[in-house]
Amino acid sequence: MNGIVDGVLLTEVFVTLFVIMDPVGTVPIFLSLTAGRSTSVSRRAAWQAVAVSFFVIAVFAFFGQQILEYLGISLPALQCAGGLLLLLVALELLTGNEQEPTAAVGTNVALVPLGTPLLAGPGAIVATMVFSREVHSFPDFAAVALGVVLVHVCLWAAMRYSLPILRLIRESGVLLVTRIAGLLLSAIAVQLVADAVRAFIAGQG
Structure with a gap:
């Protein structure tokens, strides 16, 4: 397998992106954002969010540096923008305003904030761009692609499979999970903004 895929690079890519994108940590946020929606809508939101995330990650892996340079956008600026967007979503979850729109929210939730910037956020984008620079052969490319x-x-x-959890915890549990998710998401957002500000101060922006 080492002749086709670089096993060390594959492990590095998978572990790094797994920690950054945190599949387990997305469960409470997904449950809170899809609360009150049918099973089919929630399932569609799940695969749409993953599809959007994969598309964004792939685009930035191939063209990320060129896109940012063309638009004159620095990585800290992208990180700060993602943090502010997540903070708005977190405030809605904490105040309970996220359930006001009920009609076409399913698709929108899959696109923003689930697909991006929650899954395909600045951290995952930057990490993928860094790994893409290490691709010098087909085994390297296969390792990065397979890891993603x-x-x-x-x-x-x-x-x-968070849907069975939703049926188990009922509405009161969803309310609790929503508040916890809002708190966690706000912490993630503040950390993103803080890292961006630190990078600006260090002269990287």
């Missing part, structure tokens, strides 16, 4: 695919399979499985 495996992480997205884990993400889909975590959200897909």
Whole structure:
């Protein structure tokens, strides 16, 4: 297998992206954002979010540096923007305003904030761009590609099988999970912004 895939690079890519994208940590956020929706809508949101995330990651893996340079956007700026967007979502979860729109929310939730910037966030994008620079042969390319695919399979499985949890904890449990998810998401958002500010101060922006 080492002749086809670089096993060391594959492990590094998978572990790094798994930690950054955190499939287990997306479960409470997914449950809170899809609360009150039918099973089919929630399942569709799960695979749509993963598809959007995979598409964004793939685009930035191939063209990320060129896109940012063309638009004149620095990585800290991208990170700060993602953090602010997540903070808005977190505030909605904490205040309970996220359940006001009920009609076409399913698809929108899959796109934003699930697909991006929660899954395909600045951290995952930057990590993928860094790994893409290490691709010098087909085994390297296969390792990075397979690592990205495996992480997205884990993400889909975590959200897909969070539905039995939803049926188990009922509405009161969803409310509790929603508040916890809002708190965790706000912490993630603040950390993203803080890291971006630190990078700006260090002169990387």
